[in-house]
Amino acid sequence: MEIRHLQALITVAEADSFADAAELLFITPAAVSQQIRQLEEELDLQLFDRSLRPPRLNTMGESLLERARKLVEEFDDFKSTATESTIRGRLSIGSINGITPSLLPETLRSLVRRYPQVRVRIEEGQSQILMRRVMRKELDAAIVSDVTELPESMERIPIFSEPLVVISDLTKNPQSWREALEADHFIRLNRNAGLGIQIDKALKQFHLNVDEAMELDSTDSIVQMTLAGLGSGIVPMGRVSPEVARNLRIFPFGEPQVHRHVVLVQRKGTSSSELSQLLYQELQSQLAERT
Amino acid sequence: MEIRHLQALITVAEADSFADAAELLFITPAAVSQQIRQLEEELDLQLFDRSLRPPRLNTMGESLLERARKLVEEFDDFKSTATESTIRGRLSIGSINGITPSLLPETLRSLVRRYPQVRVRIEEGQSQILMRRVMRKELDAAIVSDVTELPESMERIPIFSEPLVVISDLTKNPQSWREALEADHFIRLNRNAGLGIQIDKALKQFHLNVDEAMELDSTDSIVQMTLAGLGSGIVPMGRVSPEVARNLRIFPFGEPQVHRHVVLVQRKGTSSSELSQLLYQELQSQLAERT
DNA sequence: TCCATAGATTAAGTGTAGCTTAATCTATCC
DNA sequence: GGATAGATTAAGCTACACTTAATCTATGGA
Known part of the structure; x- marks a missing residue:
């Protein structure tokens, strides 16, 4: 059992269905089902009433939900405060293969030149996986291609x-x-x-x-x-x-x-959203220069 | 980043060396090194002073250690209390392939007959992996073959x-x-x-x-x-x-x-140690009958 | 009451993360 | 200044998380 399982539980509770939770987490319903099953098996207790079609949390599940929320919150806190306590301004961004070499190097160079205290980490990958990582707070933002539907908790800014x-x-x-x-x-x-x-x-x-x-x-x-x-x-x-x-x-x-629409995606109200704001501005001026 | 990474950090801190921590966690030093590196990368900060040979936690690491401890503790609490609040007496045990069919069925049958409120889950696997799962509190105890050296935090009871x-x-x-x-x-x-x-x-x-x-x-x-x-x-x-x-x-x-020595292994001071005690007794009487 | 549908589950397949092995590197100790 | 213990790195392999596809099961409409 890992934090990821608790996150799944929380998301299902909030989405009121496995399918919707899956969409929020950027995985398939089958994966959600498996994670919940593992959780139930390890704790050896039923968390959902499976006789209803979108299974509903039972009493046991409800009571655990609170504690799970607290735990995940503390865990997220741990990550963010640990980071921020040292280097003021740190940005982990994902970028889809292909556009990284053409778009990012110049952008980041000028971003770092303008704000030397900002540190950036880039991670390449496919849109869906990057989205998942943003959702899991493993990335602050991601430059992805054409996300059809975006969960409520995230926002998209068009790049080009x-x-x-x-x-x-x-x-x-x-x-x-x-x-x-x-x-x-x-x-x-x-x-x-x-x-x-x-x-x-x-x-x-x-x-x-x-x-x-x-x-x-x-x-x-x-x-x-x-x-x-x-x-x-x-x-x-x-x-x-x-x-x-x-x-x-x-x-x-x-x-x-x-x-094809290339967009910058991030969670709403990210603490480092000011930073990704800077990134966005930089991207914009970068693109302006090229045309 | 998952709970496992924090557990590694804590264990290294307690063992004062990556190698010893590895032994405690039943993985190789290389794996520990990798987990710590991932942690440092994700948080983007150095936790260890690598200029010393057994790398020592630096100030940053020390301060995080406390919080990590708290987090892991709460996480473990979550698991155990969630379980215990429902069924009084639940036992997850691992058993090496090969002896499971010969030894366990009868033992568990009579255990359950004697204490009907006790529920048991069995998991098969290889000694080393089972040990790891016991260490990670994913199992209460394991029946394994011939563990040469056992970490301080665990105890072994010979079965046969x-x-x-x-x-x-x-x-x-x-x-x-x-x-x-x-x-x-x-x-x-x-x-x-x-x-x-x-x-x-x-x-x-x-x-x-x-x-x-x-x-x-x-x-x-x-x-x-x-x-x-x-x-x-x-x-x-x-x-x-x-x-x-x-x-x-x-x-x-x-x-x-x-x-070859077949032993029952468990963490010292497990809350369910009374239960594995019962299991042990049952195993003993089972073996006595056979001879 | 039955069918149609949405959604959850299950089984099988696939890819990747995490571990191991083996080789290399680097502090410490004699 | 080696020799050694221990950490790191790279490469390989295994196990596991996720996907796909098929199946099952509640609900809502005819």
Whole structure:
């Protein structure tokens, strides 16, 4: 049994359902169910009345809930105060693979130059996992792609949006984005990357029949594969440099064109929210410079 | 970061060294080092003065230690009181694979018959892992094989000992246990099972040169393999039934003969120690009946 | 009363975290 | 100035947390 189990209990209690709690925690309902079961097994007592369909906390559960809340709160306190007592201003941020090298280095450099007492740690990963870590207070904020629905307790600040494009190599000669996608093999982005999910949805929405030939982890590799003539793909416009663009056929993806939205996500009322505010400003001025 | 990390911190502080803490926690020094490093990384502060050889807690570490202690204590409280508030008398015990089916069913049956309010949960596994779980208060006690050195905070109660024997099949005709082992392939027990380690040590001590042909997880499978003529092995006497014994050559292992000791292990001053006391008594009377 | 649906559970599969092993490094002690 | 004990690091492996997919079970509507 670990803190995570108590957090699950608390979240389920607040969400009034396993499914909703799962969404809040950025895991699947099955995972929540398992965590609660483990908790019940280790304590050897029923916490929920399973005869009701969204299982409801029973008396035992209610009474434990209070104590669990207190414990988790103290635990969180421990983490935050331990950190803040030393270095004033410390920021752990997550960032999805791909945009880190293009966006963050300059931003952080100027942030640190302007506020030398601020220390930053970056962690890369996939949107969903980063979100989970923000929720668990393991990160202060995360730069993620296109979170469809955000729990009440979190907020999102848009950073930038870029259009998605269909790319295919010069040997083919499609007349439209549809044809480019349907007439060739399709090179798709990993289906558990945020952007990969978004593209999936869009494809369904447009009723496209694609022949999935490959599944890759990064947009850059998709560009490379397309260049090599192995199929067509969908990537954010920004990922295609001008030189590369000359060797590809490029169509806007979707009608109207689909965009990926890169946002900064954080918990509401984070104690370090002033800091992520600074980060956000820095990001903005950084982006302004580029255009 | 989870409770486990704070437990590591506390243990290191108490043991005054990573290595000793590792022993107390039943994990390797490397694992302790990693846990502490993770803690330091997540909090982003140094907790130890690494310029000293057994690294010593620095001021920061000292001050956190207090809070960590409090937190872990409350966490443990949560577990134990949550449990005890409902069913008076609950016992979670671990038991090494192999002896569970032979020893526990009868014992627990009569224990429960005598004290119907007592509830028992059994968990199987390897000695080392069970020990770890006892240490982490995830189990009240464990029936394990031959723990060489036990930390100060735990105690051991012998249950029974049985001699180890060398077995080989009837087609061979060795004149001694040495010959039985050295002239044939050797079928060894998994090297991370408690008994496997003990046998290893004994082999070294006797300067035996064996030709390890197989590594198996259970003593029963070793007996089966030997019957099939695939090599010789070392098993506890009790694992060889009379019928099977007729089809094997059996020698006492070692001079003097090596014994495996099965013991009940628990933390000192466990609140449920009265319960494991009951269990122990039951085990004893059970064993008495058998002889 | 029965079916349809939403939501929880379970079993099986997968990936990653956490541990181990082995090699390397570094204080302390003789 | 080695030699040793103990910590760290890297690589490998195992166990576990989470996912996926299938199943089960309350509730709400016809």
